Amino acid sequence: VVVSLQNGVGNARLPRQHIKQCVIAGMVPFNVFYKGIGHFHCGTEGNIALEDPNNQCSDIIKALNNASLPVKVYNDMEAVQYGKLIMNLNNAVNALSGIPLKSQLGDRQYRLVMAKVLSEALAVLKAEGIAPARTGKVIPKLMPKIMKLPDFLFNVVASSTLKIDPEARSSMYEDLALGRRTEIDYLNGEIVRLGEKNHIATPVNKHIVNLIKQHEVAQKGSPHLPANALLLK
Template sequence: MTNNKTTKIVILGAGSVGCYIGGCLIAAGANVSLVGRARLQHDIAQHGLRLTDWEHRNSTVSGSEIHFTTDNDVLAAADFILLCVKSLDTESAAALIKQYASPNAVVVSFQNGVGNGELLQASLQQTVLKGMVPFNIFYQGEGHFHCGTQGSLAIENKDNVCQALLTQLHNATLPVDVYNDLTSVQYGKLIINLNNAVNALSGIPLQQQLGNRDYRKVVAAVQKEALAVLKAKGITPARLGKVIPSLMPYILLLPNGLFKLVAASTLKIDPQARSSMYEDLELNRPTEIDFLNGEVVRKGAILNIHTPVNSHIVSLVKRAEKNGAGSPHLSASELMP
C-alpha cells in the first residue's frame, strides 16, 4: 500500500455523505477524487465546499482544490474506493469497479443496509470491507453539507489493510471505530435507520419529530418489530456509542420530559438535521426503503413474523415516491396501519 502522502482515495457516489467525508479529507490535505452527479459537480465548481457539523466544524474548500468528476476512469488510480452509492445502485457500482479499478484497490462500503458487503465481495476480486456512517448529512445548497448528528465512522480492518485510510480519516478529524467484523454494528445501525422513513413522511426536522411522542410511538413500533425479527434470527444488534438498540423502543415511549433528559445524554441532534430519505423524496429520487424497513418486512415474512407497521411505512414511502411531490407531511396517526 502507498504511504500516507500519496494514498489515492476515490469517493464513488459522492452525494451528501460522500461529499462530506471527501470534503473533510480534502480540507486535511488528502488526495481525493469525488465521482458523482453533474448537478453537484456544477454546484461545487461554482461554490466550492463548506462543511459544518452540529458541534464546531466549519471548513471551506475552494472549487479549484476539488477534483469532482462524472468520469469513472479515475477509479483506475484508487488505493481506496469509498463506496457511498444508494443500496439499490450497489450492483451497478460493482460493475464499474470491476471495469475500471485496480485489483489491488480496497473497497469500503459506506452504505446503508446490511447486505452490500457480501454482494460486493461476491462480484469483485478487490478486498471489500464493510463500513458504517452513523451521522446524518443534509445538503443545504451551494456546496454546503451539514452534519446534524454525532457518531464515529466504523470500518472493518481485516489484515490491517486500512491503516493508510485510517490515518487520513484521523487527520481529517473524522473519528473511526475499527472492528474485525461489522455485521452486528450494521444491524444496530439498521434499527436506528428505521426512523429515516418516519422522518421523511412527517416532513419535519428530526429534532422536532423526535420531540413529538406520537411520532416516537411509530418509531418504537417499527423498531420492536425489527428486534423481534432479529431475535428470531439469532442476531444481536450492537451498541452504537451510547445508543443501545434493544432499549430504544422503551426510551422512545417515555413521556416527553423524561425522553428529553435521556436523549440529551445519548444522541446529539441539531435543529437542522433531517433524514436522507426526506431529501430523496424532495428531489424525487428513489429511496432506500427496500433496504431498511423493507429488509425487516422481508426477513419477517421468511420467519412468519408479522411486521404490519413496517409494511405500512414501506407502502407509504412507495406511494410518496410514485407521487413525486416530496414529503406527504403525514401525521403520526396516518403512519400507523
C-alpha cells in the same frame, strides 16, 4: 481498496459481485444532511466504522483521521450494521413526517409509531439470532421503552443520549425531495423480509415501506404525514 458506506446490512456484498477490487464494509453512524453547494451538515455524533480484520485500510484511516473524521475499526461489522439498521428505521418516519429529526423525535405521537417499528424489528432480529450492537449511547433493546416515555422524561433521556442538531433530517427525506429512489428495501424492508422468513407479522414496517414507495413514484417530496397516518387503520 473500496469502502462501501451505504446504509443497510448487506452494503459490501453487492459491489463484491460486480468489481474486482477488495471491498470493505463501512458505516457512517452519524447523520449527514446535504445543504447544497458542497455543504454537508453533520447533525449527530459518532465515528466512521470500518471492518478491517486484515489491516488493509491503514492509508484510508490515516487520511480520514487527518481530515478530522476519526475511524473505529471492527473485525466483524454484522452486529454493528444491525445496530445502525435499528437507528435507521426512523429514516422513513422522518421522511414521511417532513419535519426536522429533533422536532419529529420531540413529538410523542411519532415516537409511539417508532416504538412499534422498533418492537417489530427487535422481535424479528431475535428470531433470526441477531443481537444488534450498540452504535452510540442508546442500547437497542431499550429503544421502544424510551420512545414511549412522556415528553418531559424523553427530553431528559435524549439530552444525554441523543444529541441532534436542530437542522438534521434523514437522508431519506432528501431522497424524496430530490425524486431519488430510497433505501427503504434495505432498511424497513429488511425487517419485513426477516419477518416473513420467521413468520412474524411486521404490519407497521410494511405499511411504512408501502407509503415510501408510493411517494417515490409521486416525486413530490415529503407528504408531511401526521403520525396517525403511519399506522394501519
